[in-house]
Amino acid sequence: MGTDSTRNAILDAARQVLFDEGWEALSHQRVAEVAGVGRATVYRHWPQRVQLLQDACSAEVLVMHAEPTGDLRGDLLAELEAIRQELLQRRAGRVLIALADRAAWEPELAEVKRRFVSEGLSALRNLLEAGVKEGRLDAGLDLDGALAGLAGALVYRQVILDQDLTKAMVERVLDDFLARYAL
Amino acid sequence: MGTDSTRNAILDAARQVLFDEGWEALSHQRVAEVAGVGRATVYRHWPQRVQLLQDACSAEVLVMHAEPTGDLRGDLLAELEAIRQELLQRRAGRVLIALADRAAWEPELAEVKRRFVSEGLSALRNLLEAGVKEGRLDAGLDLDGALAGLAGALVYRQVILDQDLTKAMVERVLDDFLARYAL
DNA sequence: ACCACGTGAGACACGTTGTCTCATGTCATA
DNA sequence: TATGACATGAGACAACGTGTCTCACGTGGT
Numbered sequence: 001m002g003t004d005s006t007r008n009a010i011l012d013a014a015r016q017v018l019f020d021e022g023w024e025a026l027s028h029q030r031v032a033e034v035a036g037v038g039r040a041t042v043y044r045h046w047p048q049r050v051q052l053l054q055d056a057c058s059a060e061v062l063v064m065h066a067e068p069t070g071d072l073r074g075d076l077l078a079e080l081e082a083i084r085q086e087l088l089q090r091r092a093g094r095v096l097i098a099l100a101d102r103a104a105w106e107p108e109l110a111e112v113k114r115r116f117v118s119e120g121l122s123a124l125r126n127l128l129e130a131g132v133k134e135g136r137l138d139a140g141l142d143l144d145g146a147l148a149g150l151a152g153a154l155v156y157r158q159v160i161l162d163q164d165l166t167k168a169m170v171e172r173v174l175d176d177f178l179a180r181y182a183l
Numbered sequence: 184m185g186t187d188s189t190r191n192a193i194l195d196a197a198r199q200v201l202f203d204e205g206w207e208a209l210s211h212q213r214v215a216e217v218a219g220v221g222r223a224t225v226y227r228h229w230p231q232r233v234q235l236l237q238d239a240c241s242a243e244v245l246v247m248h249a250e251p252t253g254d255l256r257g258d259l260l261a262e263l264e265a266i267r268q269e270l271l272q273r274r275a276g277r278v279l280i281a282l283a284d285r286a287a288w289e290p291e292l293a294e295v296k297r298r299f300v301s302e303g304l305s306a307l308r309n310l311l312e313a314g315v316k317e318g319r320l321d322a323g324l325d326l327d328g329a330l331a332g333l334a335g336a337l338v339y340r341q342v343i344l345d346q347d348l349t350k351a352m353v354e355r356v357l358d359d360f361l362a363r364y365a366l
Numbered sequence: 367a368c369c370a371c372g373t374g375a376g377a378c379a380c381g382t383t384g385t386c387t388c389a390t391g392t393c394a395t396a
Numbered sequence: 397t398a399t400g401a402c403a404t405g406a407g408a409c410a411a412c413g414t415g416t417c418t419c420a421c422g423t424g425g426t
Contacts, residue, residue, distance in 0.1 A: 003403065022288040024207070029382070038405040043384070094287060100342050101284045104277060105205040110345070117343060145355055148344060149336045153328075155343065156335025159283050160300060161327075162293070172328055180363050186372065212413070221374040226415070 009035045010042055014056035019091050023098045026053065053102075054112050057095055065123040072127070072136050072182070076174055079124045083154060084165045092120065093159040121147050138181045150177060192218045193225055197239035202274050206281045209236065233291050240278055240295055248306040255310070255319050255365070259357055262307045266337060267348045275303065276342040304330055321364045333360060 013035035017026050028049065032039040046052040066078040086092040099113040128146055131137035153173045157163045196218035200209050211232065215222040229235040249261040269275040282296040311329055314320035336356045340346045 006403075023284065024288075027382080028384085038407095039383095040385085040406085041404060044403085047384085094284075096343065097280060097284050101206065101277075101280050103345075105207075113343070142355065144344075145336075145352070145359075148340045149332070149356070149359070152335035152337075152339030152343075153332045154335075155339055157331045160279065160296075160335075160338065161331065162286075169328070172325065173332070176332070176363055180359055189373080210413080211415085221376095222414095223375085223416085224373060227372085230415085 006037060006041060007045055010037060010045060010052075011056055014052055018053075018056055018098075019094065023053075023102070026056075028052070050106050050108050054108060057099065057112055057116065068127065068130070072131050073174070073178060075127050076124070076131075076178075077171065079127055080150065080154070080170045080174055081167065083120065083124070083151070084167070084170050086120065087154065087158045087165060092116075093155060096155065097159045117151075121151055124150065136183055138183060141181050146177065146181070150174070189220060189224060190228055193220060193228060193235075194239055197235055201236075201239055201281075202277065206236075206285070209239075211235070233289050236285075237291060237295050240282065240299065251310065251313070255314050256357070256361060258310050259307070259314075259361075260354065262310060263333065263337070263353045263357055264350070266303065266307070266334070267350070267353050269303065270337065270341045270348060275299075276338060279338065280342045300334075304334055307333065319366055321366060324364050329360065329364070333357070 010031060014026060014031050017030055017034055021030070026049070028042045028046075029039055031052065032042045035042070042052070046055070065082060066075070068075045096113070096116060099109055099116060103110040103113045125143065125147060128137065128141070128143055132139055132141055132143075150173060154165060154170065157169065158165050163169075193214060197209060197214050200213055200217055204213070209232070211225045211229075212222055214235065215225045218225070225235070229238070248265060249258070251258045279296070279299060282292055282299060286293040286296045308326065308330060311320065311324070311326055315322055315324055315326075333356060337348060337353065340352060341348050346352075
């Protein structure tokens with residue numbers, strides 16, 4: 001077995017363990033078991049647990065972005081819907097919350113978290129930016145504040161309140177936002 | 184030393200460890216060291232780690248609530264300010280995020296989290312409810328949605344974005360909300 | 367003076383972690 | 397085909413953490 005396929009098998013196993021059994025279960029030993037490789041092999045590639053966490057998480061930062069159509073509300077809704085799916089299906093919420101928790105004590109993870117958040121919301125940010133530039137959103141809009149408001153409301157419901165996000169919730173959050181800032 | 188003072192010493196130590204060293208460090212052994220008691224004593228009172236976590240967290244659910252004055256914006260602002268202080272100083276944010284993470288795999292903690300959130304926001308909920316009843320807020324207001332929007336925006340900024348919440352941020356969040364829902 | 371009881375210290379078995387060595391299998395090259 | 401470089405799996409090993417147990421000690425109430 002070549003180096004790359006072993007690495008991938010380990011990373012796949014790490015993600016599986018992370019999602020199914022939680023962060024605390026993500027040990028070299030457990031990952032080796034699930035990946036079907038020797039324990040020493042996991043240590044060889046990732047001597048530190050935090051690096052394994054980092055690499056396992058990094059591959060999760062993939063939000064499907066739709067092409068903007070020019071319809072502001074429609075584009076925003078599509079993007080928020082993509083984020084909703086990410087939170088629901090790919091369990092980005094769990095990863096995010098685990099990162100937020102560990103990042104306080106493991107500085108390496110703070111950067112992973114920052115990237116995770118910023119990449120996950122980059123398309124949304126672009127849409128809002130364009131909306132302001134084209135005069136369809138209030139110029140006084142605080143971009144970071146708006147992102148925190150939109151994403152925060154969704155993440156909070158999904159991860160803190162344990163609600164499964166519905167399309168209606170997303171629309172409500174968006175329409176409240178637009179009621180305030182759309183021109 | 185009596186039973187109660189030992190219990191309190193252990194719970195104090197548990198909270199200290201929880202805040203200063205993180206959730207993973209919260210073992211019977213570490214708590215015993217910090218509390219200056221024998222390891223067996225900690226096991227005697229809390230055989231399961233999750234119970235220790237539970238009791239250590241439960242005492243953290245104390246938000247200072249101001250008396251309502253009748254001025255809706257002022258009262259809401261005071262309450263959000265109290266929540267901000269809680270998130271900033273008493274590290275409720277860290278506890279909340281740690282609870283959210285562990286609750287996914289430890290059902291006992293889900294209830295602790297639920298109480299934590301609901302008690303922390305109960306005063307805010309009452310203010311909003313009264314505002315609707317007195318006709319000062321849009322009757323179409325979705326109470327849970329509004330709470331999620333307000334709290335979510337603050338928690339998200341504090342814990343996910345690592346921003347230290349300022350008074351200005353709180354005012355902005357509130358005024359955006361009132362711009363949409365105040366009559 | 368007595369006793370009940372919570373406690374601290376420590377012994378013990380057990381599982382986990384991180385490191386190391388070595389025989390084996392695989393792949394590219396001569 | 398023979399050869400050599402290399403990644404791997406298995407396992408030995410010490411160190412550490414965990415959960416349970418026993419026992420001597422000190423305190424407070426009787």
